[in-house]
Amino acid sequence: MGIEFPSGQRRSSVNEQSVPLLHSFPVWHKYNRGGRRLMHGLYTTDEFTRGGVNEMCSKSTHNRQRIVEAAEMLIYHQGYNQTSFSDIAQSAGLPRGNFYYYFKSKDEILLAVIAHRQELLQQQLEAWSRESIGPRDCLHRFVHMMQDEHGELLRYGCPIGSLTQELSKTQTGLRTQARALFELMQHWLSQQMTQLEVPDPLGTAMHLLGRCQGVTLIGCVYADQGFLEKEIEQLDEWIDCL
Structure with missing residues (x-):
């Protein structure tokens, strides 16, 4: 018999199995033999909600703000048309590839x-x-x-x-x-x-x-x-x- 999960899904094994978390964060849930949901074996759901998600959201907001502030300074100092993605990335201290997560253009x-x-x-x-x-x-x-x-x-x-x-x-x-x-x-x-x-x-x-x-x-x-x-x-x- 499988374990009944909160989502209504069943698994054929009672061993720990990874179930994708249904939101945008690259995190995986695990279930132990008692059906208790774990976060990489370290956090309960409540602990993850209070800590992991908030920390990720905070980091995302911080990185976005770094990009905006760096762009604001560069646009003021050298103009919008003279400011490139590379200039902003260097000033913000973030990889250029990360920009597309926050801004598409x-x-x-x-x-x-x-x-x-x-x-x-x-x-x-x-x-x-x-x-x-x-x-x-x-x-x-x-x-x-x-x-x-x-x-x-x-x-x-x-x-x-x-x-x-x-x-x-x-x-x-x-x-x-x-x-x-x-x-x-x-x-x-x-x-x-x-x-x-x-x-x-x-x-x-x-x-x-x-x-x-x-x-x-x-x-x-x-x-x-x-x-x-x-x-x-x-x-x-x-x-x-x-």
């Missing part, structure tokens, strides 16, 4: 990079809203973001602006995805302008956003920190007059 990696940036930007804007003493203070914090990141900005420009500009020329289908980052900033800035009761909240928000992008671009072209600081001072004065 470079475009998929870019979409993950955009989503990651959007998440971080959302968190930053929400933090400013919580910590600031009012909408005018929020606007000052937004402008001074250029000063806080002046080293990277003067060398590589705005990470959002440079990416969107590049995609507008070569990957128009992805441009809309990247534009969502600008729309997030636009919406938040418009909220601050509305609270300040300016006549045209959206138009004023767009003016500030465009001014910051222009300042960043010229600052990068000339690698001029003095210019950047002077423009930030003028923007501070403009905000105080709103």
Whole structure:
């Protein structure tokens, strides 16, 4: 007589037998003579659920995040079209062959990079809203973001602006995805302008956003920190007059 297994299957032998685990993890279950399910003879099902699966999921998430962060840095520093799978693999410290488990194409990696940036930007804007003493203070914090990141900005420009500009020329289908980052900033800035009761909240928000992008671009072209600081001072004065 065989042993009745949880899945309803029967085996003709009561010796340990390997039964494929019905999910994506490359693991095998074993059954001992008492019908107790083991994990390589080491874990019970509950122990595997708490430990093995969670550990594998954690490692998978970690590796995916390494790829996204490596790609984000490379795309910012050298551009999307100049960044290859090999560049990302080397920077992430992962074999290139492993990439296809997480991403099927470079475009998929870019979409993950955009989503990651959007998440971080959302968190930053929400933090400013919580910590600031009012909408005018929020606007000052937004402008001074250029000063806080002046080293990277003067060398590589705005990470959002440079990416969107590049995609507008070569990957128009992805441009809309990247534009969502600008729309997030636009919406938040418009909220601050509305609270300040300016006549045209959206138009004023767009003016500030465009001014910051222009300042960043010229600052990068000339690698001029003095210019950047002077423009930030003028923007501070403009905000105080709103």
